[in-house]
Amino acid sequence: MVAMDTAVLNGAPKGNKWMKKADLYIVRTDGLSCTRETVEATGCLTFAYPSTQQHLxxxxxxxxxxxxxxxxxxxxxxxxxxxxxxxxxxxxxxxxxxxxxxxxxxxxxxxxxxxxxxxxxxxxxxxxxxxxxxxxxxxxxxxxxxxxxxxxxxxxxxxxxxxxxxxxxxxxxxxxxxxxxxxxxxxxxxxxxxxxxxxxxxxRMRLMCQIHRCDGQKGEEIEVLNEVVVDRGANPYLTKIECWEHDRLITKVQADGVMLATPTGSTAYSVAAGGSMVHPNVPAILFTPICPHSLSFRPVILPDYAQLDLRIPENSRGTAWVCFDGKRRQELQPGDYVNVRMSQNPVPTINKTDQTNDWFTSLERCFGWNERVEQGAATPPPKQ
Structure with a gap:
């Protein structure tokens, strides 16, 4: 989804003061395969085209x-x-x-x-x-x-x-x-x-989700279009969730829950929980807390290549629950976790006009986005 690219070689500066810079490659990887691109340049790495393009x-x-x-x-x-x-x-x-x-x-x-x-x-x-x-x-x-x-x-x-x-x-x-x-x-x-x-x-990007049990068993892989939510359910305590990204602990959540949403899901449960609205062509994963017990916990937007684990720690006071696009709700015991990553299978939806016009039309039609009474023009001062 993201395109990045090379610059142009104009030759090394004349004179003896400056040596020609080293040649290099840009290697693009999706975690499964690599593509090598030669950078024939004097030092300007540029985008050859926008990272997200119109699709026909x-x-x-x-x-x-x-x-x-x-x-x-x-x-x-x-x-x-x-x-x-x-x-x-x-x-x-x-x-x-x-x-x-x-x-x-x-x-x-x-x-x-x-x-x-x-x-x-x-x-x-x-x-x-x-x-x-x-x-x-x-x-x-x-x-x-x-x-x-x-x-x-x-x-x-x-x-x-x-x-x-x-x-x-x-x-x-x-x-x-x-x-x-x-x-x-x-x-x-x-x-x-x-x-x-x-x-x-x-x-439209989807998320691939899988439950990993503390005894080593794995659940089926589930693809979601909107969001995956881990919450406290009927538990009277705030849920405690450890959030890992590529085996690195990024934060501990104490809240009613946390969700990982796609850009398509950004205008669903995520925006109701205070998350940003994101255009569906933006390759990203939205990390949105649900009623966090912290004034400084704000939603963040992660790159699409992030791989996240939402873990219920062993010392959690109770269990948690997970649901996928509001369905297939399952209980998570202490020690269980949900692995979430970008799916390779998007949902291609056919536009009425194009991607951006359709999106803003929906914002205006469904949310009344930024509707207000327009302020009148300033009244000129009286002539002296």
């Missing part, structure tokens, strides 16, 4: 399969049926969850929709080209849960109560879905050999 989705061939997810209940039945019909008319195979396949017997019998088994869930990303979400932010979180590893691009329609992540209005669902299939953004500026069209997407 371009199909090399026409999409063949789409999944449709909607929030629970029957209230979006009409929208569900219209969406399935549109996709079917465009020649796409439509996949739905098993309970929807059972509920919509007529569509299942006609072959308009198909479903998957529990065993097929881990391979679903290899067949589904994109996902259509009908509802609010919870449906996107559910899509992230369904695709535990790689996840196809997601287009979400705002049919929920808030919908910070859902920038598409359903009244334009036909044109928006056709835009995903055929592309709307002309990529002529990319100097490609052929005419190409695409759509803007945001690669």
């Amino acid at each position: 989705l371009v199909w090399k061939t026409r999409p063949k399969c789409a999944m449709v997810l909607k929030k629970l209940g029957s209230e979006l039945g009409n929208e569900f049926r219209k969406t399935v019909t549109l996709l079917q008319n465009q020649g796409l195979k439509v996949v739905v969850e098993p309970h929807e396949h059972e509920a919509w017997g007529d569509l299942a019998e006609s072959g308009a929709i198909t479903t998957f088994s529990e065993d097929e869930l881990t391979m679903l990303h290899q067949s589904v080209d994109f996902v259509v979400c009908l509802g609010g932010d919870g449906v996107i979180l559910h899509a992230s849960y369904l695709f535990a590893s790689a996840i196809p691009p997601v287009i979400s329609f705002n049919l929920g109560s808030m919908g910070f992540l859902t920038n598409h209005s359903y009244k334009n669902f036909e044109s928006d879905i056709m835009g995903v299939i055929e592309g709307v953004q002309d990529l002529g500026h990319c100097s490609m050999d052929q005419e190409m069209y695409g759509v803007h997407i945001t690669l």
